[in-house]
Amino acid sequence: MQSSKYLFTRLIGRLSARLTVNRQTHRDQVMERIGKREIVGFGWNGSPGYHDRLDYPMPPIRFREPDPEICALREKETGDWRKLSIDEKKQLYRYSFRKTFAEMKAPTSDWKFSVGACLIACAIGIWISQSYAHGVYPDYPETFEEKRRSAQLKRLIALEANPITGLASKWDYERDRWK
Structure with a gap:
């Protein structure tokens, strides 16, 4: 009983000492x-x-x-x-x-830094996109060549694809030319 009372007073003493050590006002x-x-x-x-x-x-x-x-x-x-x-x-x-x-x-030259940083960022973006285009993405497929595209157009006209509003509606089949 005596030791617990001693410990309690000692603990309270330490806590109060910590609270009153260094108080600064605003x-x-x-x-x-x-x-x-x-x-x-x-x-x-x-x-x-x-x-x-x-x-x-x-x-x-x-x-x-x-x-x-x-x-x-x-x-x-x-x-x-x-x-x-x-x-x-x-x-x-x-x-x-x-x-x-x-x-x-008075005007400052702070805008020059901002413009320079934007131009550098744009240059880096263009450089990255070009490096992707040349090194990462595959080449265009053969169907993108002009000879194949014209052959595909002739085939769609021959098949009369979408005759109401599409490609076949703009082709004159009697004269073999565009309307």
């Missing part, structure tokens, strides 16, 4: 993933990850982590914007965003 996991970047909004799906999107141009976090130069610019940003130079404004923009709208809308 915020801890998020901060681990994004580093020191500032969360500035909800984002397009609620998860703090940076995405350049034309349909939702407000990412939930800033693009870069803050450094001393950016911190000084951010302090200067709180004042009059006319005192900021163009380069400083661009640097502040690049701190928050990776691309401008013009860069996001």
Whole structure:
């Protein structure tokens, strides 16, 4: 009796120790993933990850982590914007965003890869079908030769095959020619 009680308390102690070892909150996991970047909004799906999107141009976090130069610019940003130079404004923009709208809308050369892959796939398909035609499939039977086909046509006309709507209906038997 005493040993079973001891085993039970020992088992409960181990289980509770396992359950309380390392609990991370969702915020801890998020901060681990994004580093020191500032969360500035909800984002397009609620998860703090940076995405350049034309349909939702407000990412939930800033693009870069803050450094001393950016911190000084951010302090200067709180004042009059006319005192900021163009380069400083661009640097502040690049701190928050990776691309401008013009860069996001600019055409890329991704279509060339797709067209090239399709052409390669077509070439491989044609090569396989031609190798089957020359190496796997047998030659055409003798009945496909022109001399035999004309003999078969003459025989069908002589037998008056399908005289209502078929071949014999289009042959004039009195004059021996096509109607």
